[in-house]
Amino acid sequence: MTSVLVIDDERQIRRLLRVSLEKQDFDVHEAATGGDGIRAIQGRKPDVVLLDLGLPDMDGAEVLAGLRAWSAVPVIILSVRNAEEDIVRLLDAGADDYLVKPFNTGELIARMRVALRHHAPEESLEAFVSGRLEVDLAQREVRIGGEVLKLTPTEYAILRLFVQHAGRIITHGQILREVWGPNAEGETNYLRVYITGLRKKIEARPEMPELLITEPGVGYRLKVLPPHPPAD
């Protein structure tokens, strides 16, 4: 059974999460402060951590920095709205994903599963499928609705990054660093242009994307949709 540690100072939220997560066959542990949380990670070694940013004793960033020094456990941040800068900072500092309060519990669990999947050592290189999109990383082949798609090397690099992080949030900075190198950080314009181009190629309606979703102020997320039957 997968274990999850909930670090949040609000009793109601911990209770709510316990009930929901246990119903989904998670083993739930709780901590009310940052300090307790870190100790709990050391002691109980959970498989995934839900970290609330509004903790009384420590800044969320401190907790993350603290535990990232010796643990790679997937961490999902819970924050309030209009804290995009903090979210980006934390994502860049090693958090895996985030969710804004008040959150949709279903969405939370979905993201937890994505995070867990990406953490699992078995990185299967089989084809990735989401909706009409098929990506075969081994073959370097991309198909839309069965038809092969021509992508530029950069576009492919971006797409591959997305596939590797499928379902998870990737910050602008991360994409730029990974695709263009560490000096490219901040060139969000570049990125935007490429994303638009990608969307035109892979989305059924590029102006209403279903696969490549913008998360304003934070970054992008490639959604994992159920496979679409090829013949529309």
Place this chain on the structure above:
Amino acid sequence: MVDAPQKDPIALLRLAERERSGRGKLKIFFGMAAGVGKTYAMLQDARRRRLEGLDVVVSWLESHQRRETEDLAEGMERVPRRCLEYRGRTLEEMDLDAVIARRPSLALVDELPHTNAPGSRNRKRYQDVLELLEKGIDVSATMNVQHLESIADNVVAVAGITVFERVPDSVFDGADQVVLIDLSPEELLRRLADGKVYAADMAASAREHFFKRGTLTALREMALRQTALLVNHQLTDMVPAAEEECAKSGNRLLVAVSPSPNSAHLIRWTRQRAFGLKAEWTALFVETGRPLGRGAQETLAKNINLARQLGGEVVTLPSDDVSGAVIRYARAHAVTEIVVGKAGFTAGTVLRRRTITERIVRMSGVIDVTVVQEKGRELKQERARLSSYLRPERASLLKAALAIGAVTAAGFLTLPAIGYRSVSILYLLTVIALAFTVSRTAVLLAAVLSAVLWDLLFIPPRFAFTIGKLEDALMFFLYFVTAAAMAYLMSRLRANRSMLEVRERRLSLQHEFSQEISAQRTPADIVRTALRHASRYFDADVLIFLKAEGNVLGPVPYSPGAAEMDDKELGVARWCFESGTPCGLYTDTLHMARHHYIPLLTQDGAVGVLGIRLPEGRTWMSDHEESLQMLARTTALCLERETLAEENRINLMARESERLGKILLNTVSHELRTPLTTIKGSVTALMDESTGGDREARGILLDETLTAVDRLNGIVENILSMSRLESGMLRLKKTRVDASDLASVAVDALRRQTQDHPFTVRLDGDLPAIRLDFVLMVQVLTNLLQNAARYTPAATPIGLSVERAGESARFTVADEGPGVADGDLPHLFEAFYRGRGVPSGGVGLGLSICKGIVEAHGGRISAFRNRTGGLSVSVEIPLEAP
């Protein structure tokens, strides 16, 4: 024009006595001459009171090295003298500020009529004493009878000495106690011989000039009389109020003021008489429009000041008929007695000199006329002054004479052609022409001269004064009458007109000024307008200080040119501001300053100070002061009005804030309760076994709960955004964003809410990326879409379109619902505005937040009724934002 009486110390001092306003009491030790023992008596009195426990301090003592005086003063606390440097000499004066700071109960001030050295704040010591009294310090002072302003003339007559150091009668009359130190002349002379009055060498010269028995006797009599008058006055003052009215006589005196030094004597005389009768008195100046030489101007100003100082009401009337004006005024104001000089009132020409008094007497009717002898010596001076009168006349006379001469020559030339009779026409025309340009005297001279010359040179028999024919004689007579009448009337007309023109110009300038300054809206503009007018009107350097923070005068004045300002000048201006009285140049207080300062006074005190300095060679006249006062009053009023308006605005804003705050509280609590009610209701219903078990019911209730939660969240977000906008904490993080991206995110976020409505999105293909704050703009779009979903019936379409509009990108959310009433459209973006008949569910903040965010981007938001009758809201964001 009526001049309000100057802050008359009489009234103030009397008031203090009756109302115990905390003003100090003045005790004057009064005597006929030096050496009678006034200072001695003052010191004795002070010592006695000191023993009784009173805090007594010697502010100024002039012992004249008299042993007894110095002995008496021993042991008493003295305020050190103030040393002043003036022209290389060190002068000593009373240190007024030190005495004020010391705040004794009683201050001894010797020699009340003394003139202070330049550099002192006040010109005269009696002004210092008035200040002390105002600060609540009692004063004992000494003075002689010869120092009384109104007695000055008598003293000159009796002792042959002109006294320059004078004290206004108002100070004397207003004293709380006057102690007469009386001594027989014989006794005083004996003292002088004994060396008890002056040291030996001075005693000799004193005996020569002043200390003659006859002089002393006369002075003693004057002192006694003055004291008696005062006692009489004070006696009636003690009569209770109701009877006091009867005690006051119904008399009213009028004296005419002229530029002659004789006027001063008449003024003083009138004052004494009025005082004796307990009557009001007025000094009237009739402005004839005749130009005055510089000396005459100064004398006139001095006379008017004197009248004011002595407590009379000063009135100026324009008229070219002096005696007529005097009588008219007297009748209109129930004057009971007119005071005139025997020699007549010399404001007119030489011809009229003797007639004005006679005319006044003749026209006086029931009004008494008192004719007062003028001083012989002054008469001589007066004749000398006449020449200063005639100076502007001389040019006119010359011109007239030359003109007549020229016409005479012309007459000779044309005589054969036109005949001797017609020459008169030439003369007449010349006289008429002259009437337009020369003074009245000159034109009358021309009329007479022309008649004479005509008779002499042209009417037969020629070169003789006789006239041959009767008809010629009649013609001559007719000519003479016509010419004289014409000349007189025309010149009078001209004088009237020019006087009226001057007045009209002055009035229209004032009117213009009033209008212009009333239209100004900021203090700076008001001040600048005032400065502009003042500079123009007075043709002088003007500057204005305004009140600054902490109720102090700001250090830098407004001024059209660069005003020379140093700490001393600033100090003078500050003093004017604090005391609320005029000071500086042209006054008796701080007269060494470079400018004349008057305060800009309002009900609550001074709001500023106006300073003026006339260029060299011009005298400060009383009507300058009046005009300046008017200017200052108007400016002060406008400034006050602006201050009040500003306060009003602030109050209004505060009230508005309060109102909004209340509305917020009410609305929010109401609007928050609604979704909360749904949540609680649904959840508690679900807790019930049967409801919770029913799949369909559960589905509906849970759906409702989720909707309510989203709504709550929306309200909270809106409130947060509103407060961020209001507090200015909204910071835009601008990045380049694709319109489609923006639209898709917004639409996605509202998927649930818009699911009941067919939704279309239209995007202009070639729209470039827009620089905007992604998160905030998403909020704008979601607000708009939410509104569309909430306020339109289910199944009505909602459309979002993004297109290019010139230099901006335009986002439009359009619905096909009931739309918004035209009356509500302009108010849509106001905070908390809810249209009439609108279903509840929002706080009314959404659109105002959108507006705030859009405008922070430099864009525009607008709402209008669209083709289908529904509402369209349009947001334009500039593409190339700065």
